[in-house]
Amino acid sequence: MREIYARIAELEREGRRFAVATVVRTTGSTPQVVGAKLLVDDLGRLVGTLGGGCVEGDAFVEAKRVIETGDSSLREYELTEELAWDTGLVCGGTMWISIEPGERVLRFAGRDLLGDVLAASAGGRPVALATLMRKRGKDLVAAGKLFVETDAKGGGTLGDAALDARAREAARDALRQGTARTVALDDETELLVEPVLAKPRLVVAGGGHVGLAIANLAAQLDYDITVIDDRAEYASRERFAGAAPGRGPIEVINMDMVKALETMPIGWNTFIIVATRGHKLDAHCLRAAVRTEARYVGLLGSKRKTILIAQMLRSEGISEERLRAVHAPVGLDLGGRTPAEIALSVMAELSIERYGGSGKALRLSDELLDRTIGRRAT
16 A cells, blocks of 8 residues: 555655545455555556456546546446456455545545655554445445544544544554454444555564475565574575565574564564474564564464463463463464475464454355355256
């Protein structure tokens, strides 16, 4: 999302007009999630995506109209099976896309939040943008905006003090998760919450075979990655040079791993994986990791090692709440045993933490498949 906000800043400096289209609500299967954005400027240049296909094409045309008129727009797109088959979009869902002229996209209660969101997306204090959506029959209407910061400050109003309080609490919850979502406030109102924060950062303590595999996969998932190891041969830039082609270098730190975790800046949107070469070093690194602000700490290894280290840290006074928050042994039970398969297991669990997924298989149940196929046959 930082690319969108950076482009807004460029266009404002150039004095160019633009519009931003945002997916504000979805039902069923859709090609993009809530919060997805497409920026269109007055020269027809695009940044971002709404999923492609004719929906994005129509949104582009509507955005050009919004640029010319200065009006806002909110449209519903029902992705019928025929449309899906012809365009490649997944079928069965509905998307609502809001399009705003550039001068109103980030202005809340007389405050321009462009500087705030740019700072948040670069690692500063996160903010959440919230838009109230009211249902009127089948229609959806934008009915107010506010913003929330991590220290509970913010601005804007939805027109009702009680509603503002509920919306701010919902926005703070979504901000803690770090992903855009729609929150139902009651039967008639929904809140679109768009957290703005830096890219997730992954810190791997241990540059061995599994650490290398984790870094390789995390690079493809667009994490900022730091690998720490006290052995020069395992903490060389050459060892990790091929992990992120075209995505910027992986930071590699050759120093005492415990000291590094104790001294390096680690913010909330950080995921730490402890994967060192021995139980004792794992324990010392885990002790340092749980004392940071990282939202996720995982320990690679056996259940026995997990129990022994947990007992040791508990005896040292580490809080029960923080210990129970550690993901140990880290990863999902996928059955694989190679470094690459372990990395897949670990990164799958991190994705669940980031996006709130269930980890369940997506395949249709036999009952649903039989029922729908049977209905078509008749």
